[in-house]
Amino acid sequence: MRRRPQIAALAAVVALLMTACSNPLPTAMPEAEAVAPPALSAVQSQAVVAAVGSVLSTSDKALDPAGLPARLTGPALAMRTAEYIRSTATGGAKPPTPLPANEATAVIPQTDVWPRTMLVITDQPDDLSARRVLVLQQAAPRDQYKLWGWARMFPGEFPTTAALTTGSAVLAADDPDLVVPPSAILSQYADVLANGAASASAAKYAGDTFRTAIEANRTQQQALAAEGGATFTETYTATDGPVVSLATQEGGALVVGQLSTTSTITAAQGGTLTNSDPFSAALAGAAPTTTLVRTYTDVLVFYVPPASAGGQVVALAAEQILTAAAVS
Amino acid sequence: MLKRLVIAVIGAVGVLAVGLAVASATLWRADDVLVATVASDQAYVVTAPGVIDVGGAPATVTASTSSGHPVVVVVGRDTDVLGWVGGDRYELVTGLSGWHTLATRAVTATATASASGAASPAAAASDAPLAATASSSAAASTPAPVAVGDPAGSDMWTASDAGTGSATLTWPSQPGRWSVLAASPDGTATTLSIAWPRTVTTPYLWPGVAVGGLLVLLALGLATRMWWTARRGDASWTAVEVAPAPLAAAPVPRTRRELREAERLAAGSRSDRPRTGSMERVPPPSRSRHDQGHDEGPAGPSGSVPPDRAVDSDSAGSRRSTPTTGPTPESVDASTSAPQESEPRGRRLLPRRRRPGSVDDGAPTEVSTVAPRAGVGPQATAPSWVARPADGDAAAPAGAPAAPTTVGRPTWVPTRTPRTGSAPAGRVPGAEPDRRADADRRPPAVVDGPVPQGPPPAPQRRARPSWLGADRVSPPPVVPVLPPDQVAPASVPTPAALPPSPLLPPTVRADAWRRTWGISPADDAPAGSAPESAPDEPEDGR
Incomplete structure (x- = not known):
């Protein structure tokens, strides 16, 4: 009879062991992140590009810009819309710019705030034209990434950027460690475009295909205008600040910005303009008489070397599309 | 009871441990x-x-x-x-x-x-x-x-x-x-x-099962052991009683030394072996019969005798019978045969003698060849001898029986003397004079040596059947010596005294005889039958 309490005690001990050995409730132990993670993973970025490409291909077939806002914004939306008009006006002779929906590589920002802007470098288009740099931007958390702009890559090397899994740091607009602060680049470049070597900033900017083309076109237009007694003027204006500045491996930065080029042709007094460009007419909605103002939207990608290394700011890619016209 | 309780508790704990272990892996197992x-x-x-x-x-x-x-x-x-x-x-x-x-x-x-605002237009x-984790530009x-x-x-x-x-x-x-x-x-x-x-582990399952299983096995083992012990209790008891030493010791004081010396001189170590053999017999049967014997024992040698039988019949029956067979059975036969014919005389006597007799039946050849004569002669004589010595030594045997009952030895002691007596008896013919003189003590020892030798010739002559008839006849040769003894045996008390003596001595003789003749212990097999018959007889006797 003495054993009963002992057995009971033993059972109790065993039971306690069984139950008391249970683990304490686990607690959430999130990782601490010293640096914000990349906004998107490579897979996600590819998905975004594909989504954009899907919208583009759909809209391109119909030449209907109605569906573009879903995945296009800013300059890209305006440019694409204009291209549809152009394509329509020219009867398909000038189709929209091909924009491959395949991502060769990307520059993804490290950020946890909005807007978020990333660069995607596409494969070479089927027409063997230059690669495109797609600028994709998410303006707000509940927005999707949208194509903000695109640019044709110039021949030459593209700076090395961080791996996708790491992401590239987003630099402030006034980052002092660069040869030129991002916020000043577009205005200075505009000045260089307008004034050439006479610009105060001319020494800071290396020559590039875009600049050369602008200057050549301007000279040609001026010559043509002069023949008819007309005048041709062209101005370059930075639109807002740089949309994004992303660090490169060498400590430099990729700066993306937008310029607005306005070219104005004014007929000589008493004279009239003869416009053979259906695109402009379509954009303006009327044939010009005395004045034709064409507004181009320019998307530019610069490489800005770090201040420590020095060097010149180089335009890596650019695109200029006539997006507006006015006649009078 | 305490032992049982402990075993039960161990088993219960083992089962409990196994149960808990299994439960921990089943009932109480955490969800996956x-x-x-x-x-x-x-x-x-x-x-x-x-x-x-x-x-x-x-x-x-x-x-x-x-x-x-x-x-x-x-x-x-x-x-x-x-x-x-x-x-x-x-x-x-x-x-x-x-x-x-x-x-x-x-x-x-x-x-x-409350979040800190920044200049950025972000929404x-x-x-x-x-x-805390947000970057600086909130x-x-x-x-x-x-x-x-x-x-x-x-x-x-x-x-x-x-x-x-x-x-x-x-x-x-x-x-x-x-x-x-x-x-x-x-x-x-x-x-x-x-x-x-979740990775659910069952760390208590196998350890628990193992420990519990061991406990259960332990409990089973203990229980089995206890059960066996309880069952074998008798056997082990008897074995313990065996005490050969006492026998040797008992004789020593008196004649043993001399006997041994004589035996050594004559047959070397023969005497020792037989004794031990005889010793073994006694213990097993002694228990139950001892008790009974005790009751009766005190009264006289007869009481002591039964134990011997019991021993023979029970455990060591085969052994004893074999060792003793030679001479003893014969002598017994002689006596038994006589008693059988005249069972009415005394059942007590019969049982005792019958054992030997049964043994003889089992190993008739042996008996017939060797023992018969010695048995016949000796038996007849032996009883007489014993009787006399008993009479003379009456005090000693009587006392001895009492002791044997308790220890088992005492019975022996008295028997021994008879043995020696009987042994001598077989030889008596040759050394009658000495026997009488030494009666219980010396004569037997001396006799032992000679007995084996002497008997062989006799067996050849007579077969059992002849024995039955011969007993009466045999007496005559022995008679010379016996007559006086016979008178005593004739009375009831004498037979009681007689039987014990014949039994013991025969074993000794048998061993000695076997050795001398080179008969292997395998011959004992027939003796196996003896024990069976023996038990029956004792019952009858009782």
Whole structure:
């Protein structure tokens, strides 16, 4: 009879062991992140590009810009819309710019705030034209990434950027460690475009295909205008600040910005303009008489070397599309 | 009782241990899946970073609403999720409040207002709990609360699922800070549950089973042992009693030494062996019979005698019979045969003699060849001898029996003397004069040596049948010596005294005889029958 309490005690001990050995409730132990993670993973970025490409291909077939806002914004939306008009006006002779929906590589920002802007470098288009740099931007958390702009890559090397899994740091607009602060680049470049070597900033900017083309076109237009007694003027204006500045491996930065080029042709007094460009007419909605103002939207990608290394700011890619016209 | 109780407790503990071990792996085994749930009245349920990995990986996240309502569940970086939720009210899951419940905290839009504003135009809202992790450039929250939105399809989510009523996704653990957002786009209350697989171990199963099993086996072993002990109790007892030493000791004081010396001179170590043999016989049967014998024993040698029989019949029957067979049986036969014919005379006597007789039956050849004569002659004489010595030594035998009953030895002692006496008796013819003179003591010892030798010739002549008849006849040769003894045997008391003596001596003689003739112990087999018959007889006698 003495054993009963002992057995009971033993059972109790065993039971306690069984139950008391249970683990304490686990607690959430999130990782601490010293640096914000990349906004998107490579897979996600590819998905975004594909989504954009899907919208583009759909809209391109119909030449209907109605569906573009879903995945296009800013300059890209305006440019694409204009291209549809152009394509329509020219009867398909000038189709929209091909924009491959395949991502060769990307520059993804490290950020946890909005807007978020990333660069995607596409494969070479089927027409063997230059690669495109797609600028994709998410303006707000509940927005999707949208194509903000695109640019044709110039021949030459593209700076090395961080791996996708790491992401590239987003630099402030006034980052002092660069040869030129991002916020000043577009205005200075505009000045260089307008004034050439006479610009105060001319020494800071290396020559590039875009600049050369602008200057050549301007000279040609001026010559043509002069023949008819007309005048041709062209101005370059930075639109807002740089949309994004992303660090490169060498400590430099990729700066993306937008310029607005306005070219104005004014007929000589008493004279009239003869416009053979259906695109402009379509954009303006009327044939010009005395004045034709064409507004181009320019998307530019610069490489800005770090201040420590020095060097010149180089335009890596650019695109200029006539997006507006006015006649009078 | 205590022993049984202990064994029972050990067994019970063993069974209990096994049971608990098995139960720990079955009844009490933790679930393979840990499911924690929270039912929120908010349209958005957000988990703090790390919560999704609290229970392991992969996590199965299920968001549900009342049936018919759309529901979305997504996993994204904590900043993305909170950025998406923005200024809306939501339920923040901070961890586990129990094994099956999630701890939550309601977060209102006002909490986001305190976030430090920055110049950036971003509309993102950083939540208080995440302020610490937010980068330096915290975005100012948009003043206008966002209407209930649908997070499905956002580019930010790493995993997502949408459905009606419920939506489920599986989240393999990834490095980073991940949050779950469960939302019902139409504002219905959302329930979030997260299930984690658990690696459930049963660390107590095999150790418990092993220990418990060992305990059970131990208990069984002990129980079996106890049972056997209880069953064998008699045998072991008898074995213990065997005490050959006493016999040797007993004789020593008197004649043994001389006997041994004589034996050694004559047959070397023969005498020793027989003695031990005889010793063995005694113990086994002695118990029950001892008791009975005791009752009777005190009265006279007869009481002591029974024990001997018992011993023979029970355990050592075969052994004893074999060793003793030669001479003893014969002598017994002679006596037994006589008694059988005249059973009425005294049953007590019969049993004793019969044993030997039975033995003889088993090994008739032996007996017939060797013992018969010696037996015949000796037996007849022996009893007479014993009787006399008993008479003369009456005090000694009587006392001896009493002792034997208790120890078992005493019986022997008296028997011995008879043996010696009997032994001599067999030889008596040759050394009658000495015997009488030494009667119990010396003559027997001397006789032992000669006996084996002497007997052989006699057996050849006579066969058993002849014995029966011969007994009466045999007496005559012996008669010369016997007559006086016979008179004594004739009386009831004498027979009692006689029987014991014949039994003992025969064994000694038998061994000695066998050795001298080189008969192997295998001959004992026939003796086996003797014990059987013996028991019957004693019963009859009793």
